Amino acid sequence: MAKRIDVSGLNAYYSSFLAIEDISMTVEPRSVTAFIGPSGCGKSTFLRTLNRMHEVTPGGRVDGKVMLDDENLYGAGIDPVAVRREVGMVFQRPNPFPTMSVYDNVAAGLRLNGKYKKSQLDDVVEKSLRGANLWNEVKDRLNKPGSGLSGGQQQRLCIARAIAVEPNVLLMDEPCSALDPISTLAIEDLIGELKERFTIVIVTHNMQQAARVSDRTAFFNLAAVGQPGKLIEIDDTERIFSNPSVQATEDYISGRFG
Amino acid sequence: MSHATLTPKSRSSLRGATLPKWFPWAVAGGSVLLGLGISAAAGLHSSIQWALIAAVLFVAGSYGISARVEGVRQAKDRVATSMVWVAFLMALIPLLSLIWETVKQGVKVLDGYFLSHSMGVVADSEPGGGIYHAILGTLEQVGLATLFSVPIGVLTAIYLVEYGRGRLAKAVTFFVDVMTGIPSIVAGLFVLSLWVLILDMGPSGIAGSFALCILMIPVVVRSTEEMLKLVPNELREASLALGVPKWRTILKVVLPTSIGGIVTGVMLAVARITGETAPVLLLVWGTDFINANPFQDPQESLPMYIYLQYSAGSDPAYDRAWAAALTLIAFIMILNLAARGIARWKAPKTGR
Ligand SMILES: Nc1ncnc2c1ncn2[C@@H]1O[C@H](COP(=O)(O)OP(=O)(O)O)[C@@H](O)[C@H]1O
Numbered sequence A: 001m002a003k004r005i006d007v008s009g010l011n012a013y014y015s016s017f018l019a020i021e022d023i024s025m026t027v028e029p030r031s032v033t034a035f036i037g038p039s040g041c042g043k044s045t046f047l048r049t050l051n052r053m054h055e056v057t058p059g060g061r062v063d064g065k066v067m068l069d070d071e072n073l074y075g076a077g078i079d080p081v082a083v084r085r086e087v088g089m090v091f092q093r094p095n096p097f098p099t100m101s102v103y104d105n106v107a108a109g110l111r112l113n114g115k116y117k118k119s120q121l122d123d124v125v126e127k128s129l130r131g132a133n134l135w136n137e138v139k140d141r142l143n144k145p146g147s148g149l150s151g152g153q154q155q156r157l158c159i160a161r162a163i164a165v166e167p168n169v170l171l172m173d174e175p176c177s178a179l180d181p182i183s184t185l186a187i188e189d190l191i192g193e194l195k196e197r198f199t200i201v202i203v204t205h206n207m208q209q210a211a212r213v214s215d216r217t218a219f220f221n222l223a224a225v226g227q228p229g230k231l232i233e234i235d236d237t238e239r240i241f242s243n244p245s246v247q248a249t250e251d252y253i254s255g256r257f258g
Numbered sequence B: 001m002s003h004a005t006l007t008p009k010s011r012s013s014l015r016g017a018t019l020p021k022w023f024p025w026a027v028a029g030g031s032v033l034l035g036l037g038i039s040a041a042a043g044l045h046s047s048i049q050w051a052l053i054a055a056v057l058f059v060a061g062s063y064g065i066s067a068r069v070e071g072v073r074q075a076k077d078r079v080a081t082s083m084v085w086v087a088f089l090m091a092l093i094p095l096l097s098l099i100w101e102t103v104k105q106g107v108k109v110l111d112g113y114f115l116s117h118s119m120g121v122v123a124d125s126e127p128g129g130g131i132y133h134a135i136l137g138t139l140e141q142v143g144l145a146t147l148f149s150v151p152i153g154v155l156t157a158i159y160l161v162e163y164g165r166g167r168l169a170k171a172v173t174f175f176v177d178v179m180t181g182i183p184s185i186v187a188g189l190f191v192l193s194l195w196v197l198i199l200d201m202g203p204s205g206i207a208g209s210f211a212l213c214i215l216m217i218p219v220v221v222r223s224t225e226e227m228l229k230l231v232p233n234e235l236r237e238a239s240l241a242l243g244v245p246k247w248r249t250i251l252k253v254v255l256p257t258s259i260g261g262i263v264t265g266v267m268l269a270v271a272r273i274t275g276e277t278a279p280v281l282l283l284v285w286g287t288d289f290i291n292a293n294p295f296q297d298p299q300e301s302l303p304m305y306i307y308l309q310y311s312a313g314s315d316p317a318y319d320r321a322w323a324a325a326l327t328l329i330a331f332i333m334i335l336n337l338a339a340r341g342i343a344r345w346k347a348p349k350t351g352r
């Protein structure tokens, strides 16, 4: 079910402020692509253009093309709600729905979309929780509030919630930055398993993490504060970390700035 | 040489001399006794006078003693604390005395008979009679007003928080602010001119409800708006990112998360309009008989009953006015308690 993403000439604005400029890249299906770069260079903004969440922000505007296989997400007549069912998202801070139990959180996507058979729901919930490596920890407390879990468990709950609607692509915006090292490892392992089924794009501030989990790495940078962020280069992760073709990438990776 | 180094108690520089826990209570007790003594000696009779003397003594005494023993910083701290307590008690005194007086006067005639009978066959100057017709009227008028105001208010708040951008939203906010400030008599006159004078309808419960709506809607809008703003944006985004349409996100995620607060706000708004007298006086007129139909003919309501009985001026009428006031206060208190209960029950759960 995983799909290829093909971005070309993409600009994103906040009102009149151009946040990212002229981004083009290809993301292969069943691969993990990591976005790295200094704070404020537009990684989150770019990620959110990939499932049309950017326009949820007041003033958010995009031009350019994002092809999901052979469909342009910004083409005429495309329903952003339908796009978001195909392209799921996991946020920086775990955000389970506080009024819902563990079970309801995972079932939320199906239930809120109103398209499910009751008998299937149990299966989907179990499968998604197993998929997020959380089943064993929560199978006895499915009816307890989701916000009672630990931070790492909550984040895996959010991943389970995202994969329960069977998206083609999974976007993750610094999914581990609020977590402890053990939970971080758990999620990194999980990413390795999920890439068999999904196309994964992950923003991370942690260079080792990018090196550990991703097949391809994209480096973003901005000339100065107030300037738009740009894609500097995208390449196989090994190459980016051993022998990048742009000097700025090497400087960033070796910790000379950023 | 500072004071602290002289006291044998302070061995370390971090541990200064401290007054015992009971110190504030002792000072408070002493001040009250002294206050009573002084006012007795000076021949003052008002309890307000001795209480004020005691309050001043309490604040000054805490400061003086604490400054000697503990140091000036701690003394200032104690003064601040004492002032807070004094202010708290001052705020409490009128409230408690009001409740005390109402209960004392109100229980005289408040019984099952009083709650279940009207004034239909009782002259204002005679004992007997009751407030059944007034309770019925209040419940119906307030119920109808709530029925109209809650959907309008909540939907307006949803528009303002979730959709409203630009001019229209600003205009709506402005008018809600203006409505918040409308005096109840003006709301009553407005409905009077529209409903009674232009549309030529007679006085009825529902005319009063319309006026109460004008007072209730802005309160509901404001409180609901605040509650919706408290819902973290991350929850909306989480839901949208699952491919849930916006209206469903609002219905299934935003509203359930804030429902406790919204209900509390509505209950408080109900409590506020339940005590309104002016619009009811203008539009519902009042009657001594039971009228269960809010759409036709005058009705009674509790605040109006109190006012009319008080105006009647006889002793039995005074007693009935107090009993009705007690009923009204009890009703509003029950509403408030219910609001708290619902808020607690519906609050997002964090337990394991
Ligand atoms: N909601 C917003 N409104 C206006 N500007 C924003 C908003 N979010 C981000 N920006 C700006 O867009 C640029 C890129 O931000 P972001 O995508 O969050 O960077 P990163 O995720 O790489 O740290 C920054 O200059 C930031 O100030």
Ligand SMILES: [Mg+2]
Binding pocket: A043, A044, A045
């Ligand atoms: Mg970011």
